[in-house]
Amino acid sequence: MSTYKAPLADIRFALFDVLQAETLFSRLGRSEATRDVIDAVLEEGARFNETVLAPLNRIGDEIGCSYDKATGAVTTPPGFREAYAQYVEGGWAGLTAPERFGGQGLPHALGTALKEMIDAANLAWGNFPLLSHGATEALLQHGEPWQQEVFLKPLVDGRWTGTMCLTEPHCGTDLGLLRTRAAPAEDGSYAVSGTKIFITAGEHDLTDNIVHLVLARLPDAPTGSRGISMFIVPKLRVDRDGNVGGANGVRCGAIEHKMGIHGSSTCVLNLDDAQGWLIGQPHKGLAAMFTMMNTARLAVGLQGLGLSDRAYQNALRYARERLQMRSLSGPKFPDRPADPIIVHPDVRRMLLTCKALIEGGRLLGYHASSLLDVIEHGGDDDERAQADALLGFLTPIVKACLTEWGVECTYHALQCFGGHGYIAEHGMEQLARDARITTLYEGTTGIQALDLVGRKIMQLQGAGLKAFLELIEGFCSEHEGNPDLAxxxxxxxxxxxxxxxxxQEIGGRAMADPEEIGAASVDYLFYSGYVALAYWWARSVAAAQTSSQPDAFKDAKLQTARFYYARILPRTLAHKAAIDSGAAPLMALQADRFDA
Known part of the structure; x- marks a missing residue:
């Protein structure tokens, strides 16, 4: 059975030593986010996740959610409902939400640390409150005052949960094809009808009401994605005064039987003249959707990070305990019948790969979340605009790289267990199965890559990349004469x-052949991710030099950084070679000859 211990020492190192969170929060006027407050939140969050959520992880996988075809009701695994009640009672649902709606208003960077712990402790359970944060952000940025008053308060305090209803049976990424319709009603609401699939937490027994944010078309909608509007469609009818009525025309038609995250209900939702309220302007629903989507993409990246860390913790423990063969350079534990497998180079390769990707990835994800705090509280328009451009650039990298590395790390961890990793007893195969979905939902890796190259580089002229390159150059200039960092x-x-x-070369080739964008995109994304981690590992070594952490901790940072630069950063060579080959090797074979 796998266990979980929140990595508080490294979380604190990331927040305080590398990212200088105390200084950042003070500069942004977040006087409430003192070191004592942050430490208290981290400690209590660790306790909740280690003792309440983590023990339910295997139960959720083995029992899963159940669906009652007669009523459309979904029952979550044993213990999930009680855990959610403790989550709400502890005030975790509104940790980073504005105080005017009942939240605690703490920085997003702190909420990110809690989110990582939740995902490591129990990813499937964590999916239930996950989309509530996206719904909250969409309502904050696009909702009318009455909608914020009526729907935000119960979402923030956790009495209700939220969902994001985009995908339909015939369309996923291409939302221009969606068919769900919304007809105006006399009271100013809309009657929404259609079918949505793959709806995470679309039905459950944790709360009485669920706030579905639904994409649909008005009768006069233009074709394509420009004709999409967004609607609030609650499970129970809610009027403009906040009065809750009877059942709305939303019914769960089925739950999916999945490879992993069995404890998370993935629903088919059938909407039949369901009462909905328009968010924002007609035909402008994509803006609200992208607010939710970008929030969710950062959150899913953290899922990959959390799974990686839990898998690594268990593989490391096993590698220290499992006795197999002798070290090639001679016995390291001569008083034992064999050496623990951690002495073997290949086991160390797998463990160090996990450690390097996790600790570097933690900084990548936490930095991205800290930019949300700058966007909201930055001192001037230029600072907020630069933070927004940098966050937009980093979001697809965080989502795709942290989840793909999550698959890699759970694979390596399972390999450390050998055959014991393949059986259910140790819990490693569950982590490997759960990790697969993170690369798919909220946009596949390929979609993230197209967003990075097609939109963030080509359309926006690489504004975010320029900002990140400035960070790198600033660091390099600062430490140019430091022999310890040379x-x-x-x-x-x-x-x-x-x-x-x-x-620049990709941009030049794309002007002659647009296929060059798609041909380069995935390799470009991974190249970007590996260089970004090189920056964070260099900063980690620099921060460790002045940190109050123990010498062993500091030395581990230095040696892991050296491993990263020697063994992982060279992956960029293969990605660059693939990019340089251009589109021709991908497009030359005609579609009808793939089976020739």
């Missing part, structure tokens, strides 16, 4: 220059 600064600066040149 082994990191020089190669980091070289990679940044190569990154910039390669981006």
């Amino acid at each position: 082994e990191f600064v020089a190669p980091l600066r070289d990679k940044a220059g190569e990154w910039q040149r390669m981006t």
Whole structure:
């Protein structure tokens, strides 16, 4: 059975030593976010996740959610409802939400640390409150005052949960094809009809009401994605004064039987003249959708991080205990019948790969979340605009890389167990199965790559990339004469220059052949992710030099950074070679000859 211990030492190192969160929060006027407050939240969050959520992880996988065909009701696994009640009672649902709607108003960077712990402790359970945060952000940015008053308060305090209803049986990424319709009603609401699939937490027994945010078309909607509107469609009817009525025309038609996350209800929702309220302007629903989507993409990236860390913790414990063979250079534990497998180079390769991707990825994800705080509380328009551009650039990298590395790390962790990893007893196969979905929902890796290259680089002229390259150059210039960082600064600066040149070359080729964008996108995304982690590992070594952490902790940072630069950063060479080959090797084979 897998266990989980919140990695508080590294979380604190990431927040306080590397990201300088105390200084950032003070500069942004977040005087309430003191070190004592942050430490208290981390400690209590660790306790809740270790003792309440983590023990339910295997139960959720084995028992899963159940569906009553006669009533459309969904029952969550044993213990899930009680855990959610404790979550609400502890005030966790509104940790980062505005105080005017009942939240605690704490920084997003702190909420990210809690989110990582939840995902590591129990990913399936964590999906139930996940979409509530996206719904909250959409209502904050696009909702009318009465909608915020009526729907935000119960979402923030956790009495209701939210969903995001986009996908239909015939369309996923191409939302221009959706068919769900919304007809105006006399009271100013709309009658929404259609079918949505893959709706996470679309039906459950944790709360009485669920706030569905639904994409649909008005009768006069233009074709394509420009004709999409967004509607609030609650499970129970709610009027403009906040009065809750009877059942709305929303019914769960089925729950999916999935590879993993069995404790999370993935629903088919049938809407039959369901009462809905328009969010924002008619035909402008994509803006609200992207608010939710970007929030969810950052959150899903953290899911990959959390799964990686739990898998690594258990693989490390097993590698220290499992006795197999002797070290090739001679017995390391001569008083035992064999050495623990952690002495073997290949086991160390797998463990160090996990450690390097997790600890570097933690900084990547936490930094992205801290930009949300700058966007909301930055001192001037230029600072907020630059943070917004950088966050937009980093979002597809965080989502795709942290989840793909989650698959890699859970695979490596399972491999450390050998055959014991493949059976259910140790819980590793569940983590590997659960990790697969994170690369798919809220936009596949390929979709993230197209967003990065097609939109963030080509359409927006690489504004976010320029901001990140400025961070790298600023760091390199600051430490140019530091002999303790020379082994990191020089190669980091070289990679940044190569990154910039390669981006310009892709843009030049795309002007002649648009297929070059799709051909380069995935390799470009991973190249970007590996260079970003090189930056964070260099900063980790620099931060460790002045940290109050124990010497063993500091040395581990240095040695892991060296491993990353020697063994993982060279992956960029293969990605660059693939990018340089262009679109021709991908497009030359005619579609009807794939089976020839």
